[in-house]
Structure formats: structure tokens, C-alpha cells
């Protein structure tokens with residue numbers, strides 16, 4: 001196992017290129033199962049999650065080649081069964097459900113495992129597939145989908161009690177591309193990653209309107225063909241670097257970003273008083289010793305993303321004021337709080353709201369990463385802490401940040417990856 005040792009206090013300065021989006025790449029790679037033809041996906045970040053998705057495609061029978069960010073998939077003959085051993089390691093492996101269902105009209109996909117960020121049911125994914133005419137049973141940990149007479153488009157509402165579902169919308173949209181007739185998804189997730197998937201599906205010949213809004217209309221087609229696509233920049237990686245740039249240093253610039261996907265994040269940072277410059281595909285930020293605290297609530301897009309909540313908790317430690325952040329998507333997603341407190345952070349967690357009193361010195365300590373964004377937040381805290389912070393279980397970071405330590409080092413951070 002590897003850990004990251006962060007020597008706090010080194011100022012950040014310079015430019016960093018943002019990678020392709022993990023949360024776009026995963027469903028887009030899965031969507032290549034919808035056609036027998038060759039698909040080429042560019043700017044796929046080098047992450048353990050994308051490597052794992054590539055492996056899942058291979059195990060399902062696709063021919064897959066991967067070289068420096070480009071993944072070429074030809075899924076001529078595919079299997080209809082994705083067993084537990086294959087899908088258990090990654091929640092997002094549920095992305096294969098829609099494409100297998102759409103292409104083969106039947107499949108068995110094991111339920112992915114639990115997750116420390118909270119309950120992650122798939123009832124809305126199944127509700128959507130049932131609205132397309134699928135018969136579904138869940139037994140022994142497996143989801144079995146069957147549609148003997150093929151799929152038929154229809155209306156449905158996928159809004160859940162914590163808002164819309166991103167991967168649920170992806171799955172149903174993928175299955176509906178090959179259904180007979182028109183599918184209308186109300187309560188659809190409007191995240192940019194859903195829109196990116198829809199854009200790829202449209203290049204494959206799908207007829208989709210409204211992706212990027214809460215109402216998506218899909219007119220089914222007989223078959224899809226091969227296509228090429230470049231994945232959008234990772235707005236969460238970009239947001240994480242913006243927090244780092246706000247917390248310490250003399251100003252950093254992110255390149256290869258889509259600022260229009262990040263309005264809620266840049267808006268929150270501006271409101272605190274951090275100087276931000278937004279270019280066509282770049283964002284610059286610098287610290288402000290007089291920055292004010294924030295009161296944020298996580299919401300579905302275009303609201304403030306849950307995937308930035310932990311990093312903003314770290315940011316709040318650097319602001320000499322009181323900040324609050326309330327989590328509405330995954331109310332239990334606060335595993336980072338206990339670890340930050342071990343570093344001396346003043347955080348009071350009441351239900352799903354964290355109240356952070358920042359501005360006093362925090363001190364490096366050995367800390368345990370629990371999940372992807374929590375570990376990124378601990379690295380951020382380590383950047384401003386005095387002394388040495390040891391972030392253990394680095395594999396969580398490698399799931400979703402392409403070469404985070406190298407990129408931070410280029411900006412001037414002092415850190416080292418060591419094997420235990």
C-alpha cells in the first residue's frame with residue numbers, strides 16, 4: 001500500500017493542466033458496448049477507475065486498446081453476465097447495466113458493493129428500465145433484466161428523495177437509445193457528464209434531446225454505430241486545484257477547463273473574496289488573507305456539487321472566519337471531518353451540517369483516507385498544516401485524480417509518495 005507524505009507550508013504557484021473527467025469517462029466507456037463497431041475515446045484520464053472499466057469491457061468480450069489517454073473499443077461479441085467478482089470493486093461499474101440491457105435485451109449484473117459515502121441504492125435505475133418494459137428481479141445480489149419482446153419507450157420520472165440520479169439517468173438513457181418509440185425522462189440529472197455521454201451517444205447515431213436539462217427525450221433507433229469522442233475536463237479535479245490555489249501560495253492557473261461547468265464553484269470562491277480570473281478555457285486563483293467564510297449546501301447540478309464538499313471543508317480551515325456546509329445528496333459523507341480534527345481543525349458536525357471555525361494553525365498528523373474526495377481534502381489540509389501529514393490508503397486518490405502528487409509538485413508543493 002502507498003501513502004502520501006505532505007510537508008505543509010510550501011507555497012503554490014504556476015500552471016496545471018486539468019485531465020479528462022472521470023465521471024464522464026466511465027459511462028462513455030460503458031456506452032461503447034452499445035455497438036459492434038469501433039469507438040475511440042480520447043482524453044480518458046489514467047486512473048484506477050478507468051483502468052478498471054477497461055478491464056470490465058475486456059471481460060465482457062470487447063477488444064480494448066489503451067495508449068496515452070486514448071481508448072479504442074470494439075465490442076463485436078459481448079457477454080450478458082457481469083458477475084460480482086467483476087463489478088464489486090467499483091460503484092460505477094453499474095454503468096454497464098444500461099448498455100448491456102439496450103444491446104442484448106437481457107443481462108445479469110451483480111449489484112455493486114457498498115460505499116463509505118452513504119447508501120447508494122439503484123432503485124431508480126431499475127424503475128427506469130422497468131418503464132421501458134423490462135422485467136427485473138433482484139436475487140442473491142444479482143440484477144436480472146429481461147425484455148423478451150424488446151424495449152418500448154415511454155414516460156418516466158427518475159427524481160429521487162435526494163434529487164435526480166446521475167448514473168441512473170445515464171443507464172436509462174443508454175438503454176432507451178435502442179428501444180422502440182420515444183422515451184421521456186422527467187427528473188433527469190442535468191450534470192455536464194450526462195450531457196457529455198448524450199453527445200457521445202448522438203455521435204453513435206442516437207436521437208437525444210434535452211441532455212443537460214431535467215427533461216431528456218430519446219427517440220429509439222435500430223442500431224448505433226462507432227464514433228470518436230473527447231471527454232470533457234474534470235470539473236471536480238479543477239475545483240480541487242482551485243481550493244489548493246485559494247489556500248496557499250501566490251496564485252495558480254488551471255488550463256484545459258470548461259469554466260461554464262464550474263460556475264457554482266467559482267461563484268462560491270469569489271463570494272469568499274478570492275480573486276478569480278476566468279478565461280475561455282482557464283481559471284486563475286490566488287489566496288486572500290481577508291477571505292470571508294461561506295455557507296454552502298450541496299445540491300444536484302447546477303447546484304454546488306457534493307463531490308466538492310470535503311475539499312471546501314479543507315478550504316474553510318484556511319479562512320479566518322466561520323463557514324458551514326450542508327450535505328443533502330449523501331448526508332453521511334463526512335468521513336474526512338474526524339481525520340481533519342486529528343490535525344487540529346475546529347469542526348463541529350451536527351447531522352449533515354459541518355460548521356468550521358478556520359484561521360488557526362493546523363498541524364500535520366498521520367490520517368486515514370476513507371474515500372476519493374475525503375482523501376483529496378486531507379491532502380489539501382496537509383498543504384497548509386505545519387510539519388508532516390501522512391495520508392494513508394492512497395489508492396482512494398488514484399481512483400479519481402490523475403497524477404495528483406506530480407501535478408501538485410509542479411506547482412511547488414512538497415510531497416512524496418512512499419510504499420509502506
Ligand SMILES: CC(=O)N[C@H]1[C@@H](OP(=O)(O)OP(=O)(O)OC[C@H]2O[C@@H](n3ccc(=O)[nH]c3=O)[C@H](O)[C@@H]2O)O[C@H](CO)[C@@H](O)[C@@H]1O
Pocket residue numbers: 022023024026091092119120121122123124125126160161162163164165166167168189193306307329330
Ligand atoms: C461515477 C459517477 O458519476 N459518480 C457520481 C454520481 O454517482 P451516482 O450516479 O451513483 O449518484 P446518484 O446521482 O445516483 O445519487 C444521488 C442521490 O440519489 C440517491 N439514489 C441514487 C440512485 C437510486 O437508484 N436511488 C437513489 O435514491 C443516492 O443515494 C443519492 O442520495 O453522482 C454523484 C452525485 O452527484 C457523485 O457524487 C458521484 O461522484
Ligand SMILES: C=C(OP(=O)(O)O)C(=O)O
Pocket residue numbers: 023091092115117307372373400
Ligand atoms: C463518489 C465519487 O465517485 P463514485 O461515484 O465513482 O464512487 C466521486 O467521484 O466523488
